[in-house]
């Protein structure tokens with residue numbers, strides 16, 4: 043009769059207790075490569091995983107060597123990451139067919155509140171992108187700037203207009219901003235944008251009522267708004283079934299302040315620095331990623347020059363585009379991908395690039 047005689051396993055279970063026994067089996071399997079582990083773990087998770095449940099009481103000796111997934115190797119001719127902004131339907135109708143033709147994945151930055159709204163992809167399209175190897179990145183919950191901007195002019199008590207290096211908070215009327223020099227902090231509601239294009243400023247509903255010095259003061263969102271932008275978008279996307287580990291900062295606005303919130307939730311940011319497409323593997327920090335555009339705001343000569351450099355020196359390129367723009371279409375994306383193919387540069391998602399270069 044089966045099941046009556048105590049098996050070795052059950053005897054051991056009785057000796058060690060269920061938790062420890064399962065752990066030992068798991069460790070042995072892991073050591074002999076019997077357990078496939080395709081998903082890479084963060085160091086924190088890995089540590090928790092290899093800790094026996096009753097380590098303190100049982101004094102189990104840890105095996106000294108652990109087998110880990112081999113590090114992905116850096117491609118000989120460099121790599122390139124394409125990051126599309128905003129989750130426009132054209133990512134699906136224009137960018138996806140081009141990328142499929144070259145068997146090249148990409149990363150798309152999704153504003154979680156915009157999914158399925160007019161002009162934006164729904165989960166049906168996002169699923170197809172994922173099936174084609176694309177990465178879903180967060181682009182915040184409501185497309186809010188997550189960077190902070192240093193003031194460029196001192197404030198007087200009666201001022202309701204703030205001059206700073208960036209004005210993007212002015213786009214979001216009714217949202218609360220924080221003006222802070224580290225010691226004194228005021229919270230004010232945004233009334234909108236002030237000033238002409240080229241000299242845009244943020245207008246508040248009430249006077250600043252404080253004398254702040256430019257250079258030592260920043261305008262930014264307070265912690266609760268930052269958490270909503272950074273954490274809630276990731277949560278929403280994950281609830282839809284997507285694996286989210288990177289973020290794309292709206293308006294290319296990113297700063298040290300952003301890191302306080304982003305580092306808790308993400309492995310990297312696609313556009314911490316704007317103005318260059320080139321990242322150097324030896325010093326690559328995923329929270330300092332440099333990204334620049336490859337169709338709009340540039341020219342073919344500049345793009346080809348960077349691709350040559352990426353291929354010659356085995357560098358990491360990160361490029362972006364808004365697929366809803368007229369000049370960004372299947373044809374212009376295909377042209378770029380053909381230049382990438384000509385140079386034998388490997389296309390990868392941002393997540394893969396972080397695994398490869400960090």
Ligand SMILES: [Zn+2]
Nearest residue numbers: 127128292293
């Ligand atoms: Zn955007």
